[in-house]
Amino acid sequence: MSTADLHTLTGAYAAHALERDEREEFERHLAHCPACTQEVAEFTATLARLGSAEAVPVPDGLKLRVMASLDTVRQEPPLGPRPASGPARAGLRRTWPRFALAACLALAATSGGLAVQQHREAEQARARAAAIQQDQERITDLLTAPDARSTSTKVAGGSGVATVVWSHERNAAGFLASEMPPLAQGTTYQLWFADGATMRSAGLMASPTGALLLSGPLDGASGVGVTVEPAGGSLHPTGAPVLLLPVT
Template sequence: MTLTDPHTLTGAFALHALPDDERVAFESHLTACASCAQEAAEFTATAARLASAAAEPVRPAVRKQVLQRVTTVRQVPPGAPAVERVRRRMPRGSRPARWALAACVAAAAALGGTAVWQYDRAQEAVHQAGEAERHAEEVAGVLAAPDAKTRSVRVAGGTGTLVVSARRDRAVFVASGMTEPPRGKVYQLWFADGGKMRSAGLMRPDRRSQSVLMQGRVDGTSGVGITVEPAGGSPQPTSAPIGLLGIPS
């Protein structure tokens, strides 16, 4: 780390402004410094709230424009056109009309199939972009909610901050500097409803810092737990919680 005082890097870490080597070194520092871990988690939540204030939603017309452009792009198959390949194989003077018709149909089928495939891919990309946008808007909505309340805990070498909006009846879990789970494992979030645990979603195993929109309602929940589960998650916890948080009031 180039700076002698790592305590001054919490803000840059929260804004993802550190070079890779300094980020790795600072994440290591977080494991031994509770005050920096707490501050970094709070800065991360605050940065998300500030970003939501300046965010602009994608115009509805964008999806329509993308789909229209896909249908107007001329698709060119690899190699020579199908009609030309058929023409070269036929002896001169022995190309009845039905061969020309068959070649045209084959070419149309090939081009049409390519266009349909690309159209489907474009629709899938638009759908995924829309889902990501809606997810980001929901996360930002909870973090920026006027009634949002937070509670933090040290977990997996980092800090986990629970942000709850009673008005929205939603919660976001903000992880900062958590170590990656063991290979083939994933961190799973749970709502505690009385004596039962209800799955609230999975964290991405390849990210040490992330914001997760928890699945399901918060109303009636007494707390949140984090466990280590097999990849893909479990219907019920299979291990003891590595972190527990009460719902902030």
């Protein structure tokens, strides 16, 4: 697929509508294309707003009103063969409204739960999109610093590339990666500033591909390392770095 074609996939990627091969190829492109990264963030935020606009909270007291109506509201009989007469029909008349209204109550409760869940997911997506956009703006600022420098290395165990860009004038650094090896469930990549023999945390990677502005100041660090840590990160590295890029 040509680069021009890849530029047209930002909306489909944000909507999770790409096939696996297309998604992986686009993510490789995304790691090196600030314009597409920005557009994906904007599409994601727009989709989140649309989802939030459609979510309707369950009205207060709905369950109480439906339960109170079980013995008073009659349900229209279904179309079809004429119902039986006599005692059987009377029993059906007594029990059918309860079953019908119970089903309506279950449907209302389910719909309300889905609406709340969709609203929560939309808020989370909006927060993620805002964070991505903010990071992109800061990384762009870092890349345009007069003294900006960078170093790259291939990622062991895969075909990806990791890059560190830094600026002493901005006192900041950023990390860009494509196709880092996937991790086992319950683990995450954690970045560190190397201050000689001491490592200080610089943030967690949400995915094996993407860009991250490292948290905390550069403060003369000699390098940036990446380790595999339990989900949520660690106070100190628990293993040897899988990557260590010099910052000079």
